[in-house]
Amino acid sequence: IHGCLGQVFFVLVTCLAVSLSGWYPRWPRRAGDIGGAHWVFLGTALVFGQLILGLWMRHQHAGLAIPDLPLAYGQWWPKTDPESLLRYASRREGVDAITSLQIHMHLFHRINAILAVSTILLAFRSSRVHAKGHPLKILGTAWLHLVSVQFALGLFTVFTDRAADVATAHVAVGSMTLAVGCWFCWAVGLHQGTILGDSRSLSDSGLPETPVVP
DSSP states (O other), X not given: OHHHHHHHHHHHHHHHHHHHSSOSOOOOOOGGGGTTHHHHHXXXXXXXXXXXXXXXXXXXXXXXXXXXXXXXXXXXXXXXXXXXXXXXXXXXXXXXXXXXXXXXHHHHHHHHHHHHHHHHHHHHHHHTTSOTTOHHHHHHHHHHHHHHHHHHHHHHHHHTTSOHHHHHHHHHHHHHHHHHHHXXXXXXXXXXXXXXXXXXXXXXXXXXXXXXXX
16 A cells, blocks of 8 residues: 555656646647547556556565566466475575465566556557657657566566666656656546537537537
8 A cells, every 4th residue: 555655646746747847738639639548548557557566566575476587487377286386486596485376466467567568559559640749649659668668677677586776677667657657648638628628618509519620
């Protein structure tokens, strides 16, 4: 709970800073600008879920429950019977025991990472329709770059046996990835509200409902 509240507080502070910075997007609204919004919201939810899994893994001491990639103890889905768990622990120096919960948490963390990266890639593709310099395109590009760095840091966390500097960078970039995703959701959500509000106003006035064109 402490870790999740810390992430939420960080996101709120950064959103407040962005909204007061003068950079916050104030561009002409068009109905086409909100295409692919569902990927933005889904990607942000997956990133937040990924951070929760990471925090849970840390408190369960499961950061290196599976020390190899891309397989897990030479299997796509390792066995978790008592005999196999004892064999896994004997292969790890300084590890007395490994539980099935730790292994499953690590596997779900890997699976969710792939889902998050794939969803953010789809959100990026939907943002490419905008002109160069458009705020939604900037957010989509920044988000994809951050999650790519985050994915690479996750791999290096395993390859370096959870080196302190790599693991710390992994946590920090994860927070930034969540923050940019929330900015993206905020921008798209407010943008969508503006489009829908303009449409209702036209409907109430008896005029045909047409997109707002700059």
